[in-house]
Amino acid sequence: MLRELRVVDLSCRNERRQVRRLAEGAAPNPGELVSPAAEKTAAEKAHLGALRTQRRAGYVFEPRVLAEGAAAGGQVAVLEWVLDELRLRDEPGALTPAMFTAAAKTGNVECMRWLVAHGCGLQGAEGAWAAAVESGCEAAVELLAELGCPRPAGGEPYLAAVQERYWHLPPLLSRLGVPAGPHGQLVSTVQIQQGRRLAAIKALERKLATHKPADLAEVTRRTAHSLRIGS
Known part of the structure; x- marks a missing residue:
């Protein structure tokens, strides 16, 4: 049991180190497995340099994880890279209402428009209204009406x-x-x-x-x- 706890602790520490390194824009060490949390952080902070370096080294990313992080950070450039370079556009329904809601929370209207323009459906995205309000951005709230985002009843x-x-x-x-x-x-x-x-x-x-x-x-x-x- 004690050994298992030590393994979990080491894993958590390694993940935190990866998150910190990628958040600083540094690529992981060659051959190092990158945790989903670290991938998501790099995408959210738009550290394309680190992601591209690891990609050239042969690392296989999870495109959806990167897209989720990019949407949460309002990072259109990363979303474009994931869609084109990692072929996320080939996966049906890859851009989800949850990603749109995450983008709404940033108040980034460019990212919100980009997601819809590239096939992100809004059915089930009622939570985007509260998310946009949390951003404090009037333009983001107005855009929801323009895009026909379903209005929550509660x-x-x-x-x-x-x-x-x-x-x-x-x-x-x-x-x-x-x-x-x-x-x-x-x-x-x-x-x-x-x-x-x-x-x-x-x-x-x-x-x-x-x-x-x-x-x-x-x-x-x-x-x-x-x-x-x-x-």
């Missing part, structure tokens, strides 16, 4: 806006036709997670329930002011 993007304190986004979400979710959800979320004054949040939720997006900008401004987190 109000998750609004919860993300409240949790991240991005008060400029609820009016935009409402204008784009994103459902606010069950009445009382925002209030309970703030009550549980924030522990702050709720009157302003209640006013915001009432406006969401009455579908008056034109009034939401003023309501959210007051909400931010009441919670003392900026206007």
